[in-house]
Amino acid sequence: MCSCGEGIKDLRYTALEKMLENYQHCPEKIIPVLQETQGIFGYIPAAAIQQISNALDMPSSEIFGVVTFYGQFHLQARGKNIIRICSGTACHVRGGGQVLDAIVKGLGLMNGRTTTEDLMFTLEPVACLGACGMAPVIMINDDTYGRISPQEVPAILAHYKEKEGGQVWVA
Numbered sequence: 378m379c380s381c382g383e384g385i386k387d388l389r390y391t392a393l394e395k396m397l398e399n400y401q402h403c404p405e406k407i408i409p410v411l412q413e414t415q416g417i418f419g420y421i422p423a424a425a426i427q428q429i430s431n432a433l434d435m436p437s438s439e440i441f442g443v444v445t446f447y448g449q450f451h452l453q454a455r456g457k458n459i460i461r462i463c464s465g466t467a468c469h470v471r472g473g474g475q476v477l478d479a480i481v482k483g484l485g486l487m488n489g490r491t492t493t494e495d496l497m498f499t500l501e502p503v504a505c506l507g508a509c510g511m512a513p514v515i516m517i518n519d520d521t522y523g524r525i526s527p528q529e530v531p532a533i534l535a536h537y538k539e540k541e542g543g544q545v546w547v548a
């Protein structure tokens with residue numbers, strides 16, 4: 378089997394086509410269509426927007442406007458595991474910056490990238506996670522880690538890589 382990912386891509390576009398058969402000429406269904414599209418791809422690819430435009434009879438510029446308006450939709454591929462790191466004041470003064478550095482290093486993120494090449498992780502800074510008393514705080518998916526140190530980061534990341542059966546990258 379080809380390892381370039383094209384086979385998977387084709388299957389996803391086939392699934393998109395099939396889903397869109399249920400929404401022909403229904404621009405009022407744009408939100409559920411985008412939700413289902415994101416369910417298929419993990420994000421909303423530009424090529425999918427064109428297909429949705431054709432099926433729903435809705436200009437692609439309007440679809441793009443909807444996608445960018447709602448925070449639930451993403452135009453870029455995201456990792457299976459979403460790491461939210463707090464950049465709020467309490468976390469910052471208690472070493473959040475060093476924790477961030479350890480995560481960036483542990484994931485091998487270079488040149489400002491926020492998603493790993495294997496699509497295992499996406500790193501997202503947030504203003505406050507609402508757990509300032511536990512600063513510095515990160516969340517991975519629905520799990521919260523408070524009062525963490527940079528030294529703990531490799532083991533935490535390894536836990537999620539092991540869950541997926543992936544290769545553990547240790548800094």
Ligand code: FES
Nearest residue numbers: 463465468506508
């Ligand atoms: S400042 Fe980090 S959780 Fe509030």
